[in-house]
């Protein structure tokens with residue numbers, strides 16, 4: 189349920205509305221737009237429905253959101269959410285933000301070289317996994333805390349904000365100390381306890397679509413983070429599992445405009461995990477930007493053939509340069525920019 193407040197609402201009226209919401213043990217989510225302030229109310233739907241919100245002074249309109257996700261919905265917020273990352277980087281505005289770096293942080297030299305190479309070619313955010321969710325317990329699990337330290341070093345030396353994954357609640361604080369964006373991976377998309385805890389933080393969260401998740405399920409997961417108080421959520425389409433075997437996953441291009449129409453949250457596309465194949469990353473990146481993605485997340489390794497994870501889908505720095513050049517043209521053609 190959304191209360192659209194009158195333009196000239198007094199402070200006293202506003203406070204009374206918030207007080208009433210809290211008295212009913214419901215949660216107010218305030219969003220101050222340029223034109224109007226709106227208050228989203230979440231909590232027990234029976235209590236919500238019984239109240240005569242229309243009659244509260246200062247309320248202009250009451251909108252009932254029929255979708256199961258509320259705070260994530262376009263009905264709740266008409267304008268696109270723009271998430272401030274730091275270093276002047278913002279995701280969700282007119283600029284398409286490119287996130288790049290290796291799948292895993294492997295060594296000081298590897299992450300510093302990767303950071304330097306991608307920054308030089310226009311990446312705005314550095315990626316690199318310290319805690320890695322691997323199918324096999326015998327595969328490289330990431331450098332863990334040491335990986336976080338190296339990311340911190342790369343951030344300082346090269347000057348790019350970083351994104352890295354937290355696999356568990358126990359890792360969240362540690363990851364948040366270094367990361368500018370906390371990544372919640374596909375395998376954890378419905379780890380509701382993790383989502384709730386990330387929701388109690390202020391740090392931006394990038395939530396990746398689960399490999400068997402519908403868009404509605406992705407948005408419901410985003411709702412967990414939002415309803416716990418963290419408005420800084422970025423959605424990521426990274427491919428879903430289908431019967432197709434030539435690609436690692438099937439990147440759902442249609443999810444990009446669909447999510448953008450259902451939600452005000454920024455949408456990033458990950459063509460690396462989406463395809464699993466280096467030679468498909470550029471064309472699928474172009475398609476993603478054409479379809480309206482607010483960002484791309486691309487795996488780039490100084491020496492992909494030596495990568496400890498996801499080498500087959502990692503680009504060389506030179507290929508990444510080619511990607512940037514081509515993606516800039518598509519961005520321009522669809523009225524976006526990449527600086």
Ligand code: PEP
Nearest residue numbers: 317373374375396426461
């Ligand atoms: C990743 O980005 O490194 C990753 C593990 O992605 P996903 O959770 O989408 O598989």
Ligand code: MN
Nearest residue numbers: 291487497498
């Ligand atoms: Mn990877």
